[in-house]
Amino acid sequence: MQLFISDLHLNPAHPETTEAFRRFMAGPAQAADTLWILGDLFNYWTGDDDLRDAFNAGIATDIRQLVARGVRVRIIPGNRDFMLSRRFGKFTGASIEPEIVTLELAGKPCVLAHGDELCTDDEPYQRYRRISRLPIWKAVTYLTPEFVRLRIATRIRSNSVAKKKTVSRKLMDVNQEAVANLLRKTHAVCLIHGHTHMPARHVLDVDGKACERWVLADWHATATWLEAGPQGLIARTEA
Ligand SMILES: [Mn+2]
Numbered sequence: 293m294q295l296f297i298s299d300l301h302l303n304p305a306h307p308e309t310t311e312a313f314r315r316f317m318a319g320p321a322q323a324a325d326t327l328w329i330l331g332d333l334f335n336y337w338t339g340d341d342d343l344r345d346a347f348n349a350g351i352a353t354d355i356r357q358l359v360a361r362g363v364r365v366r367i368i369p370g371n372r373d374f375m376l377s378r379r380f381g382k383f384t385g386a387s388i389e390p391e392i393v394t395l396e397l398a399g400k401p402c403v404l405a406h407g408d409e410l411c412t413d414d415e416p417y418q419r420y421r422r423i424s425r426l427p428i429w430k431a432v433t434y435l436t437p438e439f440v441r442l443r444i445a446t447r448i449r450s451n452s453v454a455k456k457k458t459v460s461r462k463l464m465d466v467n468q469e470a471v472a473n474l475l476r477k478t479h480a481v482c483l484i485h486g487h488t489h490m491p492a493r494h495v496l497d498v499d500g501k502a503c504e505r506w507v508l509a510d511w512h513a514t515a516t517w518l519e520a521g522p523q524g525l526i527a528r529t530e531a
Pocket residue numbers: 331332370371372406408486487488
C-alpha cells in the first residue's frame with residue numbers, strides 16, 4: 293500500500309497540524325510500504341541548515357523513525373520547500389525525488405507532481421519559479437546568511453497570502469491544457485498532485501483516453517491522505 297500526502301505547511305504557529313502529522317506518522321503511515329510526500333511538508337524551507345531548528349529537527353526525526361520501521365519515504369519538494377536537499381534526505385533516510393515522477397498504481401501508469409508547475413495561468417509565479425529553480429540560484433542561496441533567507445521567505449509568503457485573497461480561483465488552479473500535456477508526455481492515465489488546496493477527483497478525457505486527476509487536500513487539524521491499495525485509490529481522513 294502506498295500513501296500520498298501534501299500541503300501540510302508545518303510550522304510552529306500551527307501546533308494542531310503538527311499534532312495531526314504525529315498521529316498520522318504513528319498510525320496509518322506505519323501500515324504503508326511507501327509514504328509519498330508531494331510537496332509543502334514545511335511552510336518554508338530555506339536550506340538544509342534549517343535542520344538546526346528544533347521544530348524542523350523534530351519533524352525530520354519523525355520521518356527518520358518511520359523509515360527505520362521499514363517504510364519507504366519519497367518526497368517531491370513543493371514550492372515552499374523546494375530547497376529540501378541531500379542533507380535532509382541523508383538525515384531522514386527519505387529520498388528526494390525529481391519534480392515529476394511516473395509509476396504504476398493498481399496496474400495503471402500514473403504521474404506524481406507537487407502541482408505548482410501546472411498553474412500556468414499565473415505567469416508572474418511561473419517566472420519566479422523558473423529563476424528560483426536554477427542550480428546557480430541554489431548555490432547563491434547557500435552563500436546567503438540564514439537570517440537573510442528567512443526574511444526573504446517571510447516576504448514571499450506574505451506576498452503569496454495577500455495574492456490568494458485578490459486573484460481569482462481560476463488563476464490559482466491548474467491549467468487544463470498543462471494537465472493534458474503532462475499526461476500525454478508521460479503516457480499516464482492518472483495524475484496525483486497537491487498545491488491548489490482544492491481536493492477532488494476529476495475525470496477528464498485526453499485524446500480519447502479516460503484519465504483521472506486526484507488533488508490532495510491541505511492539512512489543518514485532521515490528517516488527510518490518499519491511499520493506493522488493492523482496491524484502487526481512496527481518499528481518507530482520520531476518524
Ligand atoms: Mn504548494
